Amino acid sequence: MVTAVRRRVSWETRGRRGRGTDLTSANRQLLMGGCDTLSDRGRAKLKAVLGQDDPTNQIDAE
Known part of the structure; x- marks a missing residue:
């Protein structure tokens, strides 16, 4: 499901x-x-990536 949303958001944006x-x-x-299962560093990186590259906030791992 995450892959489908990531692909759709990329295509739309x-x-x-x-x-x-x-x-x-x-x-x-x-x-x-x-x-x-992510470390604190992994969570911080994921939050930064989503904040910077997902303007729609549709991709959410938490």
């Missing part, structure tokens, strides 16, 4: 599929991991 230079695509492993 950029008009193209996600690329390695897009933060949410480059950090998709953080998105796929469960929030309860």
Whole structure:
């Protein structure tokens, strides 16, 4: 489900599929991991990535 939302948001905001230079695509492993298994550093990075690269706030891992 996370992948489908990430792809849809990327298509809607950029008009193209996600690329390695897009933060949410480059950090998709953080998105796929469960929030309860992430370290504090991982959670902080994920929050920064989502805050910077997801203007719609539709991708939410928490």
